[in-house]
Amino acid sequence: MKKALRFTLLFAFLIQINGLSIFTDSNSSSLLDISDPDSKNTDVFRQLLNQETIIRMSLVKNVHALMKDMLDLKKSMETLETSQQKTDVDVATLKQKVDKLKRDNQILELENRRYEETFRAVTENFTKVDEYIQQVLEKLEEKRERFETNTSVVLADLKMEVRYLSVTLLDLNKHTLEIDKKFPEMMQEKYEQLSLRLNTSVENLGNDIMTTNKTMLKSVSDLENSQNIMQNSISVNISKTLEEIMAEVKQSKNEQLQLSSAVSSLEVFRMNVTNNILGKSKKVAFSASVSSSSTSWISGTLVFPSVITNEGNGYNPSNGIFTAPIAGMYVFFLNVQSYYRETIYVDIVLNGSTRVRTMAVSNKSDDYYEAGPNLVVLTIQKGDAVWIKHYSGSGYYHDGPITTFSGFLIHM
Known part of the structure; x- marks a missing residue:
């Protein structure tokens, strides 16, 4: 372009x-x-x-x-x-x-x-x-x-059948009239026969009732005797079973008390040995127990408010935490008792970090109030904190100093 x-x-x-x-x-x-x-x-x-x-x-x-x-x-x-x-x-x-x-x-x-x-x-x-x-x-x-x-x-x-029915009804009417004439005589005869049969049946029924009453009275008496025997036997068996159960419970409690006493004795012995060996004037030791049972404890820190020993005042019973007053090597012991057939897992923690774990597991129908002991030796610094933390399960049992937390200094 x-x-x-x-x-x-x-x-x-x-x-x-x-x-x-x-x-x-x-x-x-x-x-x-x-x-x-x-x-x-x-x-x-x-x-x-x-x-x-x-x-x-x-x-x-x-x-x-x-x-x-x-x-x-x-x-x-x-x-x-x-x-x-x-x-x-x-x-x-x-x-x-x-x-x-x-x-x-x-x-x-x-x-x-x-x-x-x-x-x-x-x-x-x-x-x-x-x-x-x-x-x-x-x-x-x-x-x-x-x-x-x-x-x-x-x-x-239908029309044919109606006709046949009409004829039949006429015949039936005639027959009914004939029966009406003969009915009083027939009724009288039948009444007499029925009266005779009824009297005979009443007599036979009376005899049968008397025989049955005698048999029933004997059966009732036998049944009462059998029932009394069974009640006595059941009562004896129940009493025996309850006594056995109570004996087992007492034995289990005695064993747990013996175990706790042995542990406490071991702790005291170790403390005495340590003090004798080291010859130190500085003593740090504590033991504490829970004050009641619980079935609903499922988280947080397990607090032991009942103080048995608190040498050095390192343990705080209000929050369950032990704070080291001096640096050194410590022994910490824990025993947790499960509540009836519950299962419980707890940890011994140092400054929030798990060191050891213990458990009390009931996995059978006849297992109850199981014990979960554990011990740990820790080297800690002054001001470090040790406590018991929930891991899994629920609840714990208290029947005296069974669920306990203890610790003591063995070397500075």
Whole structure:
């Protein structure tokens, strides 16, 4: 398109120049056409120069106007190119939209075909249902006609039977009248026979009742004797079983008390040995126990509020935490007693870190109040804290100093 515009401008410029040349030639020919060339050569030459100057000025003016037109045309071309680019972008966008519309149209056509197929299937189903309904109606009509026919036959048979019944009723009425005449005699005879049979049956029933009463009294007496024997036997067995259970419970408690006493004796012995060996005047030792049983303790720190020994005042009975007053090697002992058939796991912790764990597990129907002892030797610094923390299970048992927490210094 640019080339075509350039050719158009060049062609117009050439036409203008040619037009001026023709005009100049015509004027010069008219001016040179003089009868006396010698006398008028100077004037003619001047006129030619003036005309040539005028023509050149006009030509320059036309060229400037043409250049201005060319610049305007160039700007128009640039504007046209920008518009063309925008148009191309719009056309591309429109093409994309058209493609999208085509795809949507294809999807809609597919859905429309699917809907048409569904509608066709529904129509066929409705047609089949209509045909089935027509067949059912025809069958019902046939059955109705057959029923009407059968009803007519049955009614006819009923009419015949009613006639036969009427005749039978007449005969029965006659027979009833005859029976009414003979009924008092028959009733008297039957009453006499029934009275005789009833008297005989009453006598036999009285004899049977007397025999049965004697048998029942004997059975009741035997049953009472058997019941008394069984009650005595059950009472003896229950008493014996309860005594055995109480003996086992007492034995288990005695064993636990003996174990706790042995542990306490061992602790005292170790403390005495340590003091004798070291010969130190600084003593740190404690023992504490829970003050009551619990079935609901399931988390946190196990507190032993009942203080047995607290040499050095390192143990705090209000929160259950032992804080080392001096650095050294300590022995800590724990015994936790499970509550009846519960299971309990607890840890001995140092500054929140588990060191050892103990457990009292009851996993049998006859196991109860199980003990879970454990001991640990720790090297700790002054100000370190040791306590008992819940790990798993629930509850603990108290029957004197059974569930206990103890510790003592063995070396500084």
